[in-house]
Amino acid sequence: AQSVTQLDSQVPVFEEAPVELRCNYSSSVSVYLFWYVQYPNQGLQLLLKYLSGSTLVESINGFEAEFNKSQTSFHLRKPSVHISDTAEYFCAVSEVGAAGNKLTFGGGTRVLVKP
Amino acid sequence: GAVVSQHPSRVICKSGTSVKIECRSLDFQATTMFWYRQFPKQSLMLMATSNEGSKATYEQGVEKDKFLINHASLTLSTLTVTSAHPEDSSFYICSAVRDYGYTFGSGTRLTVV
Secondary structure (H helix, E strand, O other), X not given: OEXXXXXXXXXXXXXXXXXXXXXEEEEOOOEEXXXXXXXXXXXXXXXXXXXXXXXXXXXXXXXXXXXXXXXXXXEEEEOOOOHHHOEEEEEEEEEOOOOOOOOEEOOOEEEEEXX | OOOEEEEOOEEEEOOOOOEXXXXXXXXXXXXXXXXXXXXXXXXXXXXXXXEOOOXXXXXXXXXXXXXXXXEEEOOXXXXXXXXXXXXXXXXXXXXXXXXXXXXXXOOXXXXXX
């Protein structure tokens, strides 16, 4: 079984400032890692994922995350946030292997970007 | 890209009635779909895994007779909340798997009055 911990439930940040959302996981097997964003009353949209290869993954809208196996972490960062980045962010893991394995989510981090 | 359509987006029903929520993969075939429940300001809780042509696998604590899941085709899974009560009011989200990508529907806000 896996578990995911997002250490910060809320992160207020000023526009154009950097932000980091922390994610740590626990698993007895190898995992794939994901970050999703959720806007109010909507489903989840994939930001980025780590399956294999380079431990630094990037999204098209400026976010990046680095897989650190020794620290079992997958922190999400953005060097300069916009008002439109205000949303809920979820870190998730799934077991390596079968493509249909379920996702285990962290508790979420609410990012509030202030002008 | 992979698109998952979920309907309805909002539904209000009377206590004791049943509500059906549909989840369709529009441009791909999904042998596996997942149903989640999300309470306000909380994370997603997996309710069940829906596999085409077989019975759904429910998570511990989820009443299978109350939350009926049918995955009759490779593009459609349905969740029926039977004999709904106010405590079933929640945001329900489905997800379909394609390769190693999980695509989510836009969610259904269920309010039971």
